[in-house]
Amino acid sequence: MALRYLANVVTLQLDEAACVGCGRCAEVCPHAVFAIQDRRARIVDRDACMECGACARNCPVAAISVDAGVGCATGLLNRALGRKGDCCCSEERGNECTTTK
Amino acid sequence: MVRVRLGFSRMAYGMTPGLYAMGTPTPDSPVLVTANYKLTVDVLRRELGGRDLWILVLDTANVNVWCAAGKGTFGTAELVGRVAATGLAERVTHRQLILPQLGAPGVAAHAVAKETGFRVVYGPIRAKDLPAFLDHGELATPEMRRIGFPLLDRLVLAPVELRHYLVPMLVVALVLGALPGIIQGQAGELVSAGGHGIAAALATWLGGCLLGPALLPWLPGRAFWVKGAGLGAALALLLAAAGMVQGLLPILGGVLWIGAGVSFLFMNFTGCTTFTSQSGVKAELRAVPGQIVAGLAGLALWSLDWWR
Ligand code: SF4
Numbered sequence: 309m310a311l312r313y314l315a316n317v318v319t320l321q322l323d324e325a326a327c328v329g330c331g332r333c334a335e336v337c338p339h340a341v342f343a344i345q346d347r348r349a350r351i352v353d354r355d356a357c358m359e360c361g362a363c364a365r366n367c368p369v370a371a372i373s374v375d376a377g378v379g380c381a382t383g384l385l386n387r388a389l390g391r392k393g394d395c396c397c398s399e400e401r402g403n404e405c406t407t408t409k
Numbered sequence: 410m411v412r413v414r415l416g417f418s419r420m421a422y423g424m425t426p427g428l429y430a431m432g433t434p435t436p437d438s439p440v441l442v443t444a445n446y447k448l449t450v451d452v453l454r455r456e457l458g459g460r461d462l463w464i465l466v467l468d469t470a471n472v473n474v475w476c477a478a479g480k481g482t483f484g485t486a487e488l489v490g491r492v493a494a495t496g497l498a499e500r501v502t503h504r505q506l507i508l509p510q511l512g513a514p515g516v517a518a519h520a521v522a523k524e525t526g527f528r529v530v531y532g533p534i535r536a537k538d539l540p541a542f543l544d545h546g547e548l549a550t551p552e553m554r555r556i557g558f559p560l561l562d563r564l565v566l567a568p569v570e571l572r573h574y575l576v577p578m579l580v581v582a583l584v585l586g587a588l589p590g591i592i593q594g595q596a597g598e599l600v601s602a603g604g605h606g607i608a609a610a611l612a613t614w615l616g617g618c619l620l621g622p623a624l625l626p627w628l629p630g631r632a633f634w635v636k637g638a639g640l641g642a643a644l645a646l647l648l649a650a651a652g653m654v655q656g657l658l659p660i661l662g663g664v665l666w667i668g669a670g671v672s673f674l675f676m677n678f679t680g681c682t683t684f685t686s687q688s689g690v691k692a693e694l695r696a697v698p699g700q701i702v703a704g705l706a707g708l709a710l711w712s713l714d715w716w717r
């Protein structure tokens with residue numbers, strides 16, 4: 309079952325005119341947000357984007373922009389309260405959750 | 410400095426970054442890049458035992474690949490530096506590095522190619538797919554590139570969440586357990602309303618940290634605060650059905666505060682998932698004032714039960 313998060317919130321932007329069709333974005337995206345059609349990248353499932361930033365980081369012509377970050381309420385709350393702290397715990401991590409205070 | 414060791418048997422906890430030999434690799438053998446995170450290295454050893462490979466271990470301060478990539482420690486600069494420091498270009502004749510796909514947020518493949526001459530290929534997300542990936546010309550199927558969030562992965566994280574909120578839960582349980590006795594002139598005694606308060610605190614904690622993660626795909630709504638609120642309300646009604654709260658107002662109070670509590674706890678589970686975006690979570694945080702109001706109002710109504 310594919311888990312879906314909120315619709316119409318992500319900051320992902322693709323400049324299709326700048327794209328050279330290398331396919332990197334589709335290779336690195338863990339949520340199949342991109343497809344390469346007619347040697348151009350297309351966003352085919354924008355709402356699946358988790359804003360990890362992998363596509364933008366790996367696009368050789370900077371055709372992609374995204375406000376990358378960790379979708380973690382604990383980390384964002386800490387930040388809002390002026391406390392330092394980020395949060396990352398997820399699958400390949402096994403059982404690791406780091407909250408740096 | 411080149412660090413070559415035969416076999417992985419000597420790789421201990423907190424292994425030193427560097428170049429390692431697995432089996433007896435030749436200059437043609439593939440180079441796999443990973444983080445110096447104990448579990449990751451263990452998994453590689455398990456999945457790839459019996460093969461001849463080079464393993465380039467980056468220094469991520471014992472943090473796993475995905476988290477380290479997000480922080481940038483599993484990143485372009487570290488990789489470029491490590492390739493140079495290990496003299497990799499003299500060890501192998503080919504010019505290809507296989508990186509875990511989840512390392513991509515930290516590494517700019519084109520920058521690595523420019524600075525080291527090595528081409529970056531992103532391998533599958535899961536180490537268990539590595540043998541198939543290596544055997545099929547270093548091609549990953551779309552399935553290998555997609556991350557899921559299966560039940561086992563969700564449950565593995567539950568103990569972390571439970572531990573994280575153990576103390577707040579105990580404080581709430583203590584207050585809700587003790588106050589009814591004090592009000593009823595039996596300070597220090599566990600009157601029945603106090604027992605119900607302790608049960609409700611436990612239910613909130615288990616709901617937000619264990620049940621919610623387990624039931625994630627089936628809880629209605631997309632926002633975690635919505636899913637949590639629904640689950641909490643259902644738990645409150647179950648408590649009422651079990652006779653733990655009586656009277657319309659206290660029951661409504663339970664629905665409100667347990668709903669708000671589970672909603673808040675479950676919202677904090679977003680950091681453990683594999684699919685929530687930062688923008689989405691920011692949108693969710695607008696629920697916090699509502700959670701606070703519902704929680705306090707709910708507790709006020711709930712306490713009506715203490716005077717019975
Ligand atoms: S930010 Fe991550 S999830 Fe979003 S499209 Fe890019 S690679 Fe995919």
Ligand code: SF4
Binds near residue numbers: 326332334
């Ligand atoms: S990585 Fe950039 S250039 Fe390559 S296909 Fe994607 S958008 Fe186009």
